[in-house]
Amino acid sequence: MDVFLDPANRQAYLDGFLMVLKLTGASALLALVLGMLLAACRVSPVPVLRALGAGWVHLFRNTPLTLIILFCFFGLYSAVGVEFSEDLHVNNYWLAVTGLSAYTAAFVCEAIRSGINTVPVGQAEAARALGLSFSQNLRLIILPQAMRSVVAPLGSVLIALTKNVTIAGVIGVAEASSAMKGLIESNGDQTIAIFAVFALTFVALLVPVGYGFSALANRLVVRR
Amino acid sequence: MSHEPLIVLDAVNKWFGDLHVLRDVSLTVDRGEVVVVIGPSGSGKSTLCRAVNRLETINSGSIRFDGKELPAEGRALAKLRSEVGMVFQSFNLFAHMSILDNVMLGPLKVRGESKAVARERALALLDRVGIASQADKLPVQLSGGQQQRAAIARALAMQPKAMLFDEPTSALDPEMVGEVLEVMTSLAKEGMTMIVVTHEMGFARAAADRVAFMADGQLVEQAPPAEFFGNPKSERARDFLSKVLQH
Numbered sequence: 001m002d003v004f005l006d007p008a009n010r011q012a013y014l015d016g017f018l019m020v021l022k023l024t025g026a027s028a029l030l031a032l033v034l035g036m037l038l039a040a041c042r043v044s045p046v047p048v049l050r051a052l053g054a055g056w057v058h059l060f061r062n063t064p065l066t067l068i069i070l071f072c073f074f075g076l077y078s079a080v081g082v083e084f085s086e087d088l089h090v091n092n093y094w095l096a097v098t099g100l101s102a103y104t105a106a107f108v109c110e111a112i113r114s115g116i117n118t119v120p121v122g123q124a125e126a127a128r129a130l131g132l133s134f135s136q137n138l139r140l141i142i143l144p145q146a147m148r149s150v151v152a153p154l155g156s157v158l159i160a161l162t163k164n165v166t167i168a169g170v171i172g173v174a175e176a177s178s179a180m181k182g183l184i185e186s187n188g189d190q191t192i193a194i195f196a197v198f199a200l201t202f203v204a205l206l207v208p209v210g211y212g213f214s215a216l217a218n219r220l221v222v223r224r
Numbered sequence: 225m226s227h228e229p230l231i232v233l234d235a236v237n238k239w240f241g242d243l244h245v246l247r248d249v250s251l252t253v254d255r256g257e258v259v260v261v262i263g264p265s266g267s268g269k270s271t272l273c274r275a276v277n278r279l280e281t282i283n284s285g286s287i288r289f290d291g292k293e294l295p296a297e298g299r300a301l302a303k304l305r306s307e308v309g310m311v312f313q314s315f316n317l318f319a320h321m322s323i324l325d326n327v328m329l330g331p332l333k334v335r336g337e338s339k340a341v342a343r344e345r346a347l348a349l350l351d352r353v354g355i356a357s358q359a360d361k362l363p364v365q366l367s368g369g370q371q372q373r374a375a376i377a378r379a380l381a382m383q384p385k386a387m388l389f390d391e392p393t394s395a396l397d398p399e400m401v402g403e404v405l406e407v408m409t410s411l412a413k414e415g416m417t418m419i420v421v422t423h424e425m426g427f428a429r430a431a432a433d434r435v436a437f438m439a440d441g442q443l444v445e446q447a448p449p450a451e452f453f454g455n456p457k458s459e460r461a462r463d464f465l466s467k468v469l470q471h
Contacts, residue, residue, distance in 0.1 A: 128302075130306065131307075131382070136333055145319060224319050
């Protein structure tokens with residue numbers, strides 16, 4: 001384990017996980033907003049919006065994330081010229097966030113849609129009978145109840161996302177798995193120990209997330 | 225009562241697939257009139273009630289409310305619905321909101337009233353239906369009868385021109401039916417225009433201006449309650465009454 005006694009190595013380890021948290025935070029937020037919009041599209045009475053929502057989900061849920069992240073770099077950035085920043089590191093970070101959000105939003109959308117299906121149809125009928133518009137109905141009645149019933153599944157999506165951000169390494173974002181690869185390359189005699197430390201760090205980060213979301217789900221559940 | 229029609233259904237037809245649930249139904253409800261719709265299950269009476277605020281669309285015929293054809297969709301339909309109170313069999317109180325918030329929601333979000341005004345009226349209505357002390361509870365914490373009274377208060381908060389009741393006591397335990405019917409009877413006495421779909425014959429006798437009897441999607445006959453219960457004209461109504469009034 002003496003590889004982690006070297007302060008430079010410890011810094012690489014910490015920076016890697018800090019980047020994991022930064023990628024996860026930004027992508028989770030964007031995916032949540034985008035996923036909610038997509039779910040709204042999928043249940044809307046407008047056929048074009050429904051098709052857009054369905055198309056997004058089918059495309060991004062069924063494409064490997066590695067391909068999506070690579071496309072963000074080689075397609076979006078190199079070919080199309082989308083540039084978030086002159087600083088290569090910052091640019092790659094946002095390209096990765098773009099791909100991660102687009103991909104994760106598909107899963108968020110489907111989780112929320114399944115939540116919408118748990119809201120009894122009478123709730124929407126009562127809201128319509130009061131004279132609420134479709135968007136008011138969705139915002140005030142359906143989504144608040146749907147979101148409470150999908151807290152636990154959204155926790156699983158968040159856990160998957162946290163692990164998925166390591167794929168950002170393929171376009172040069174210095175996240176945890178890249179840091180691990182670097183450490184192994186220069187400390188080949190301690191491969192197993194390095195693996196173990198990185199793996200257990202992920203487990204230590206994510207086990208509480210799982211428990212936290214379960215507890216939150218129990219507290220927020222809509223009793224009928 | 226003025227004889228000024230508020231709700232006019234003219235030759236309304238509705239199919240659910242092959243099932244013809246409303247057959248040429250024509251019914252006029254005057255302002256201030258209470259029409260109780262009775263009939264066997266599956267006779268189309270709930271569908272009729274739900275068609276009046278377009279929770280069910282119709283296939284042919286016309287429905288006019290306050291002189292205007294029902295709008296098909298959008299803002300105009302939402303406005304119409306805000307003027308017609310609806311009470312459901314399964315209450316349908318918003319499960320994630322307190323009773324008070326349930327009652328205030330329409331006035332706040334549909335009418336854009338101020339919080340103070342909406343709150344004052346909501347509390348007065350909850351007091352009127354006898355559940356003021358439950359204002360801050362969630363629907364699930366109330367009994368069925370209390371929930372249904374809250375649902376009536378929620379509909380009244382919009383100060384509707386008419387109220388639709390779709391089997392409002394059918395999901396209640398027997399001992400709670402009375403408290404809901406009491407609220408409905410007092411509303412009827414105050415001159416609210418009401419269409420009530422129910423199996424409560426006692427309520428029909430006491431509160432209705434007119435009883436409409438439906439069977440197999442048709443409006444078979446309509447008459448004041450004394451006349452309908454005392455001397456039903458159709459064979460179908462006589463048969464129905466002999467079954468429900470025997471016990």
